Amino acid sequence: MSFTIRPRLSRILLVLPAFVFALTAMGCGGDGGNRISGKITFQGKPVPAGKIYFIPDGSKGNSGATGYADIKDGSYDTSSGKGAVKGAVTVAIEGFDPSQAGEKEKGDTSGEVTVKSLFARYETKLDVTGSMTKDFDVPAEAGKPGPRGETNIVQP
Amino acid sequence: MQVGGLGGVSTHYYGLMGPNARTTDNFRLTYNGQTFTYRIGNPTTNGGYACNGILQQYRDQPGSITTRHVVRLTDVLDGTSNTLLLGERSVHLPSGINDYRSWTRGNNGGSGATKNIAYPINSTNYNGSNNFNDISMGSNHTQGCNFARADGTVVFLRQSMDLLILQMSATYKDGELVSINN
Numbered sequence: 001m002s003f004t005i006r007p008r009l010s011r012i013l014l015v016l017p018a019f020v021f022a023l024t025a026m027g028c029g030g031d032g033g034n035r036i037s038g039k040i041t042f043q044g045k046p047v048p049a050g051k052i053y054f055i056p057d058g059s060k061g062n063s064g065a066t067g068y069a070d071i072k073d074g075s076y077d078t079s080s081g082k083g084a085v086k087g088a089v090t091v092a093i094e095g096f097d098p099s100q101a102g103e104k105e106k107g108d109t110s111g112e113v114t115v116k117s118l119f120a121r122y123e124t125k126l127d128v129t130g131s132m133t134k135d136f137d138v139p140a141e142a143g144k145p146g147p148r149g150e151t152n153i154v155q156p
Numbered sequence: 157m158q159v160g161g162l163g164g165v166s167t168h169y170y171g172l173m174g175p176n177a178r179t180t181d182n183f184r185l186t187y188n189g190q191t192f193t194y195r196i197g198n199p200t201t202n203g204g205y206a207c208n209g210i211l212q213q214y215r216d217q218p219g220s221i222t223t224r225h226v227v228r229l230t231d232v233l234d235g236t237s238n239t240l241l242l243g244e245r246s247v248h249l250p251s252g253i254n255d256y257r258s259w260t261r262g263n264n265g266g267s268g269a270t271k272n273i274a275y276p277i278n279s280t281n282y283n284g285s286n287n288f289n290d291i292s293m294g295s296n297h298t299q300g301c302n303f304a305r306a307d308g309t310v311v312f313l314r315q316s317m318d319l320l321i322l323q324m325s326a327t328y329k330d331g332e333l334v335s336i337n338n
Contacts, residue, residue, distance in 0.1 A: 032316070051280065058320050059186040065316040066276045082279070092178070094283065102285045109264060115284040121178045 033067050033083020035131040039074055042095055042118055042138040046074020050095035050118075052136075054084035054128065062087040071095065084128050093122045093138055119143040167259050167268065168246040169304075171211030175323035176203060176272035176290055181218060187320055192330050197221070202266040203274060203290035208327040210241050210306060211270050213263070221263060229306070233329040236307035238336060240325045243271065243293035244301040247278065255282030255291050273326040277301055277315040303336075311336055 036054065040047045054067035067084030069076040071093075078084060095118040102114035119142040126134065174194065177183045181196045181204075195207040197218035207214045210227045232239050249255070261268030266288035274280075278294035278301065280287065295301035300314040306328070313322065313336070324334040 049283075051283065053275070053279075055319060059191070061189075063318050063320065066279070066319045068276070068279050082276075094178075094287075096283055096285050098284065112265060113284075114286075117285045 033065065033078065033085055034128055035077070035079050035083050036067065036128070036134055037069075037075070037077035037079070038133045038135040040071050040076060040093060040095070040136050040138070041074060042143070043140050044137070047071050047093075047095040047118065047138070048073060049098050049115075050093065052076050052094075053092040054078070054089045054126070055092060056085050057088040057090050057125070060088040062089065083131075086128050086130065089126050089128055091124050091126045091136065093124075093136060095119055095122075095138065167257060169242050169244055170293070171270035172209045172240050172243055172326045173212045173267070173270045173272050173289070174206035174209030175326050176206045176274040177323075178203060178274050178287070178290060185320060185323060187324055187332055187334070190332065192324075192327075192332060194327070194330075202286055202288040203272055205267065205289060206272040206326075208330060209273075210239060210328045213267065213270065227328060231329060232306050233331065234327060234333055237305055237309070238325065238333055239306045239328045240273075240303045240322075240336065241306045242304040243273075244295050244303065245271070245291070245293050246296065246301070247281070247294045248296055249281060253281050253284075255288065273323050276319045277313060277317070277322070279315070305336065 040050070040052065050071035052069050052071055056062040056064045056066065062085065064085035065082065067078050067082045069078040069081040097116045097118055100116035102116045119138055122138045122142045124136070175185065176196055177185070180199050182193055183196065184191050184193050195217045197205040197207055197214045205213050205221070207217055210232065213221045215222055215225050229236060257268035259269040271293070272290050274290035275292040277292055280292040282288055282291050293301050293303070299316070300312055302310050302312050304310050321334055324332050325336045
């Protein structure tokens with residue numbers, strides 16, 4: 001005994017739009033979480049490259065996976081990375097200018113090419129209420145050297 | 157072939173130096189209402205060197221990078237089953253990015269053999285600038301990668317796990333007993 005499964009083309013065509021809609025609604029690409037997107041500027045100019053993170057704030061009792069997205073030409077969208085959890089999160093932003101060379105660690109003889117970091121890792125707080133758009137402007141102070149001359153990493 | 161530490165010889169298993177939050181030295185993490193403070197050596201470049209993991213390059217606090225620093229089994233106060241020793245990084249990288257180095261590279265411009273835990277699994281490649289020691293562990297296995305614990309067992313951790321748990325699991329004697337699970 002044998003079965004031949006031959007779904008009719010018309011039936012597939014009927015179901016396909018619903019399937020595509022379901023995928024879109026789930027925000028495929030990012031694996032879960034709330035989709036957040038927006039613009040990133042530093043001193044009013046778009047940040048050419050970098051990364052943004054949405055880290056659950058453990059000091060406020062929030063937990064879960066960290067959301068993230070690449071920053072490209074001043075915009076980010078977690079649908080290409082990972083969505084953020086709801087509630088209190090720490091937003092961390094790192095920005096780079098790939099067209100400029102970066103600083104070297106003292107004693108580095110590797111000869112590697114590095115790119116310039118625009119500002120120290122900038123952190124701010126956000127309450128994620130759901131999928132949302134949110135623009136961030138990194139203040140000019142973030143680009144100034146720290147107390148020991150560090151330009152890469154700073155605690156706001 | 158290997159040029160300047162780059163090239164065909166690559167390391168896919170890294171020692172863990174401990175947690176880093178890419179901020180300055182003495183950064184804090186709060187877990188279960190309790191706050192822990194972590195030290196970072198040389199935080200200005202390449203993400204610095206975390207000081208609270210078993211395979212750190214300092215003696216628990218910033219100073220000069222040291223060799224022959226030994227952490228014994230009995231030093232692992234958080235429990236060998238609760239502490240991560242090594243992590244896997246075997247990600248197929250997009251073109252233009254290369255952050256694999258050989259162990260023999262040592263400390264030249266960032267650590268070739270050890271990494272900090274600063275980012276979630278499978279989230280962060282080398283940005284070409286200042287996160288060389290902080291790149292995330294990861295793999296092309298589905299949704300996670302392998303870690304070795306100090307008791308010698310290997311555990312597969314999911315990339316959706318709480319970063320805080322991963323960071324806490326990378327410390328060996330701060331007194332928080334986090335069981336490593338997803």
